[in-house]
Amino acid sequence: MLMGEGVEWGMHCCLALSWLEDRAPVSTGRLAELFELPPEYLKKRLQPLVRAGILSSSPGPRGGYALARAPEQISLMDIVAAVEGREDAFRCTEIRQRGAGAEAPSSEFGRPCGVATAMRRAELAWRRELAAQTLADLLAVSPAAAPARVRRFCEGLSA
Amino acid sequence: MLMGEGVEWGMHCCLALSWLEDRAPVSTGRLAELFELPPEYLKKRLQPLVRAGILSSSPGPRGGYALARAPEQISLMDIVAAVEGREDAFRCTEIRQRGAGAEAPSSEFGRPCGVATAMRRAELAWRRELAAQTLADLLAVSPAAAPARVRRFCEGLSA
DNA sequence: GATGAATTACTCGGATAGCATTTGTCCGAGTAGACACGG
DNA sequence: CCGTGTCTACTCGGACAAATGCTATCCGAGTAATTCATC
Numbered sequence: 001m002l003m004g005e006g007v008e009w010g011m012h013c014c015l016a017l018s019w020l021e022d023r024a025p026v027s028t029g030r031l032a033e034l035f036e037l038p039p040e041y042l043k044k045r046l047q048p049l050v051r052a053g054i055l056s057s058s059p060g061p062r063g064g065y066a067l068a069r070a071p072e073q074i075s076l077m078d079i080v081a082a083v084e085g086r087e088d089a090f091r092c093t094e095i096r097q098r099g100a101g102a103e104a105p106s107s108e109f110g111r112p113c114g115v116a117t118a119m120r121r122a123e124l125a126w127r128r129e130l131a132a133q134t135l136a137d138l139l140a141v142s143p144a145a146a147p148a149r150v151r152r153f154c155e156g157l158s159a
Numbered sequence: 160m161l162m163g164e165g166v167e168w169g170m171h172c173c174l175a176l177s178w179l180e181d182r183a184p185v186s187t188g189r190l191a192e193l194f195e196l197p198p199e200y201l202k203k204r205l206q207p208l209v210r211a212g213i214l215s216s217s218p219g220p221r222g223g224y225a226l227a228r229a230p231e232q233i234s235l236m237d238i239v240a241a242v243e244g245r246e247d248a249f250r251c252t253e254i255r256q257r258g259a260g261a262e263a264p265s266s267e268f269g270r271p272c273g274v275a276t277a278m279r280r281a282e283l284a285w286r287r288e289l290a291a292q293t294l295a296d297l298l299a300v301s302p303a304a305a306p307a308r309v310r311r312f313c314e315g316l317s318a
Numbered sequence: 319g320a321t322g323a324a325t326t327a328c329t330c331g332g333a334t335a336g337c338a339t340t341t342g343t344c345c346g347a348g349t350a351g352a353c354a355c356g357g
Numbered sequence: 358c359c360g361t362g363t364c365t366a367c368t369c370g371g372a373c374a375a376a377t378g379c380t381a382t383c384c385g386a387g388t389a390a391t392t393c394a395t396c
Binding site: 004076 | 160161162163164166167168170171174192193194195196235243244246248249250251252254255257258259260261262263264267268270273274276277278280281282284285286287288289292296297300301302304305308309312
């Protein structure tokens with residue numbers, strides 16, 4: 001049960017974009033260089049964030065990605081859901097109804113599978129915790145020097 | 160981020176074994192037949208549960224798997240950790256220190272990565288929720304007819 | 319100097335390989351009970 | 358009837374093959390700013 005690295009990339013890219021004050025678009029090449037990532041693949045993993053309305057992309061020269069909403073309105077759950085999908089990690093395939101369970105009356109399966117319910121409860125706690133934290137919270141605990149360095153790296157070269 | 164189906168299998172097998180009163184071992188073939196699963200592969204996924212001390216295996220004729228502990232002392236976290244591993248789903252590869260971050264003084268990275276901390280907090284909530292539920296809890300909410308049917312299927316054929 | 323066309327730089331979306339993990343199968347080694355034989 | 362040796366059935370553990378998904382790259386199409394030519 002491993003999470004794709006696209007989540008880490010998306011998180012750091014969104015955080016870096018929130019450090020920029022002017023909200024000017026940053027190209028994927030620049031972002032990839034910022035974290036030493038493969039540019040083409042990074043682009044592929046940022047696209048779902050655009051579809052989810054977290055990032056906005058602008059084509060043409062001086063185009064690139066920028067935050068589409070305020071950092072206070074982007075929860076970590078939004079980013080994870082956009083990159084990794086909204087499906088639960090645990091999939092209930094109802095094996096309780098197969099094999100010997102197939103002979104049981106269907107009334108026995110009126111209530112949902114207890115195993116699935118328990119797993120779902122745990123995943124809900126996970127989602128709730130992710131939804132409670134926003135990009136603004138991450139911004140508050142980030143080192144003071146980091147935003148300035150990223151601004152120098154992204155805005156400095158564009159000026 | 161998909162969880163392997165071995166978790167579902169392990170959960171239901173442990174639950175079925177907890178329904179049996181005599182704690183007699185049940186062979187993988189019987190368990191596989193109970194849920195209509197591939198016997199060889201089911202065996203492969205139950206072995207980690209034995210290594211984790213959740214199940215006990217006995218060789219020879221009339222051997223098989225049985226619960227090694229009381230259902231009250233087996234949490235869902237134990238089963239998930241045994242089957243799926245104890246590593247976090249989110250892996251922090253410290254990309255903040257690469258690329259442009261490599262030029263930053265190492266003092267900036269004294270505190271752990273904020274993204275990793277946030278993700279870890281969510282996973283801890285997930286783990287806490289799983290650890291709070293035991294097999295005995297699942298046993299309490301299971302349909303009344305299910306244990307008897309499984310007993311008939313497992314013990315009946317062995318008598 | 320202003321207007322419009324061509325150029326350039328960039329993103330988007332899909333198509334396509336390489337790699338890792340998961341899923342599934344198979345076989346030899348070891349162990350405990352069942353059976354047969356001899357005392 | 359009892360003890361001993363052999364046989365059988367079962368699990369364990371590892372080795373191996375297939376399938377699925379993740380990682381990574383590439384190319385054509387579209388778009389907007391820039392550049393250049395023209396009026």
